[in-house]
Amino acid sequence: MFDHAPLQRSDGEARIALRDGRIAALRQSGSAKVMLPRTHSSVPEIVFLNTSGGLTSGDRLEYSVTLGAGTRARATTQTAERAYRAEDGPARAIVTLELGAGASLGWLPQETILFNGAGLQRQTRVEMAGDARYLGIETVVLGRAAMGETVARLMLEDSRTIRRDGRLLLLDPLRLTDAALARAGGMALLGGARAFATLIFVAPEAQAMLPALRAELDEPGVQGAASALEGRLVLRCLAADAWPLRRQMLRLVERLQPGATPRCWQN
Template structure:
């Protein structure tokens, strides 16, 4: 029946959300807000001068052919945190690829913490994500992204999935960090040169003036529940982590973020 030529094609998700923060009376205020389709964005009340921007995909996940975009524009000298309301799910694809595009723009001296919750890849998922941040002089970006391979609670072992993830950070019109990842079925094999059987992995980055100075503190704080390494150079500090499951990974990320964020609490919507 599904192969009948008159069968209507399945509807695909199209979601776009964007928020711009500009200087206000004592704290940032909303200078622009747009949302359409499955993408929503809100700013919950927080007991801090630093606002939290929360993006939500009302579709509950992404599958082949879906498109989801989010954008944050942060004015000069402002500070903000941006995250997602829950974990994003990459569902099995019946054809085509789901696409996610994230755009971050920071004015001079601004500081943005981009802290989405984890992306969970289901068996048969096909997902491409691209994140681009544009920094002006003096701006600082904290980034943390986590990926979980399969649903451990369901006894799922990921054997087939396609995932590409490209991160770019530009400063004054020049690329300062380009980080592409392509994950396919062969990369899921339990080999030492690949993920070595890990079911979850994360990338953390601090980019901005003096960022390399944080490397020593991160190395000292790496928990023994994860495998990881830290590098610091030329205004960048980068940590890579792998773990046997999502919970130890997320706890380790929280530990390292407390250092990169100088003790600031995690976003209120985070679930650990």
């Protein structure tokens, strides 16, 4: 009998730093790529891509953006990330975002699609200096409705940590397991939804924007709620299908940062 060869795992790392509107550092290896496509906007658009086509057991993916003082940019992913069945432990993804004083970043990745049996541990770490501004969204879709897919088994650990000048500003953890999915029809969890999203806005005017964002929560088929404290706002949405949720999130992004929608979201 021949021993089974170990399965090949993907390992990708893409890092980019911008200062004074120019690339100050760039590194990419393995399955992770980073691009700066030409746009008609004065704000650079950073696009990350995982060429492995998805994540499964043992895969590792790391994205990093560093903005120098006063630098503005938005960053996204070229397509939805996919997490497939993971029988031998979860895949791991790390996103590190560093903003210098006066910098402004929109972290606007496309959806993460979780297939049945997926395992994913993801950490998003945001380090902000001085009066930096941050807008971030994260959308998760449980299977593809158009393909008739259902998700009954998975392990998702997804956390977002935001610090300003080294002090913790926001900690937003999520853990979704088989047991949670079994009772996900309850309103305390997903309420039967198969797509959900979180938006975080950190800026001096964040609390003042709360009424305007609540007024925007009127997309048919989407439920949402928002709360805010001084300098930061958190909004969450649920939907039975990913498309109305995407439309809702795009409208919210445009309300907070007009013209910030990444070009690849519009394809």
